[in-house]
Amino acid sequence: MKTKQKVMRNKSLSASPMKAKELCYIAVMAAIESVVFTSFSFVLYLECITFTIVLFAMCFETKQAVLGAIVFSIVNLSMQGVTPWSMMYCLIYPLYSLFIGISKPFLQKHYWLLCFLCGCLSFLTGQLVQIPFLLISKKITILYILAGLKISCIQGCLSAFCCMICYQPIHTILKKLQGVLLMGKLCKLLAICCILFVSGCTNKEISETAKSASQETITLHIVVNKEGEEIFNKNVSVKDHVTTLADFLEKANELKVEMEDSAYGKKIVSILGVKTKDWQKGPWWLYESSNNESCQASGQCDAASALKIKDGDDFTFNFQGM
Known part of the structure; x- marks a missing residue:
């Protein structure tokens, strides 16, 4: 009886660090996604958040990737303000992570399809965020979708190209990092650094908004x-x-x-x-x-x-x- 209790205690103790590590993974993914989204918003046509979502969904467990996308979407919501358009991101990116995670076994064998899919998802993002315009009129929604086709097409092509160039080397690096014995400590350090960086971006945006208001x-x-x-x-x-x-x-x-x-x-x-x-x-x-x-x-x-x-x-x- 004592032996069973000891074994169960050891299992619970060994499970605790894994849970903490998963939370760190989620925090790091959400922080990096927030940094990527904020940083590349200043670059015309270059949208790298979809590639980042796809990359993390392929590298990490599906549950971790989806939760990371949810946390990122909530952070983005607090930074951009609660609007029907910003709320669409709370639906789009977690679903992207879930879709890629479920399709991972197949996509791992078809690299070019993964790149094409990354471009398609990037293209769809620009179109899906227009859905709230249905609150006004179906015709206005169609107009906005048509008006955004040029930008969405360019973004989709650039995201597919980015995936072709960057996916394999970054994927290899992330897999190696996962195999490091000290990944628990390293992950916590990365989580803290990324969260501080996001906080800096948020504070900068708030200060710029306050400056504009004054x-x-x-x-x-x-x-x-x-x-x-x-x-x-x-x-x-x-x-x-x-x-x-x-x-x-x-x-x-x-x-x-x-x-x-x-x-x-x-x-x-x-x-x-x-x-x-x-x-x-x-x-x-x-x-x-x-x-x-x-x-x-x-x-x-x-x-x-x-x-x-x-x-x-x-x-x-x-x-x-x-």
């Missing part, structure tokens, strides 16, 4: 097109504390913007007197930016109420239908 004047370059014809192109300044695009538009008297509350936040009804009269048939006001960080990170601009802006951002507003 700024007396913010200037955006605005281009307005009505059904393909340019009707406005100049810098617009607002002398007030604004943090989102909706705040800016409401206070930019020069643009004569009218907005209404909706299920997803404020929607643009009219600019310069050009108004959407039928939300089911259109035309509607759509917008894009070539340098706004949030727009570049997701491949599409979020709703005006949730979209953070900075001095010097540019926006193009297009009044168009199907």
Whole structure:
């Protein structure tokens, strides 16, 4: 009886470090994913988070990879703000991890298929995040999906190329690290370093947002097109504390913007007197930016109420239908 109790005690003691190690793996994966997502959001067309999700799902256990993606999505949600678009990441990336993890035995034998799949998932990300626009109109959702096809195609191709070049060497390094006897201590050290790095990125973003909010004047370059014809192109300044695009538009008297509350936040009804009269048939006001960080990170601009802006951002507003 004592022998059985001793064996059970030894098993529980040996199981405890494994559990702690798994938590460290999850923390490291989530932290690295957060760093990759934040860092590459400043680079146009280059989206490396999908490759990172695929890499971890192939290297680690499926449960660990999925939990790591969930933790990352929650961290990203706290950094980007709770919006229907940012919440989509909480669904997309864990599902990607689960799908790759389940398909791992097959994908390990078909390297080129893995690269192609990585590109396809990267392409799909830019399209899936547009689903919340269904809260407004099916036609608007289709328009945003079509408008984002170019960016999503480029992102998908670059992600597939990145997987072809980087997957095998990084996969080999990660597997070697897993075999190191001191991986428990090393993993804890990496977890602490990555979490501190993410905290630094978060604090930087918060300080930049606070700086933008306290700024007396913010200037955006605005281009307005009505059904393909340019009707406005100049810098617009607002002398007030604004943090989102909706705040800016409401206070930019020069643009004569009218907005209404909706299920997803404020929607643009009219600019310069050009108004959407039928939300089911259109035309509607759509917008894009070539340098706004949030727009570049997701491949599409979020709703005006949730979209953070900075001095010097540019926006193009297009009044168009199907």
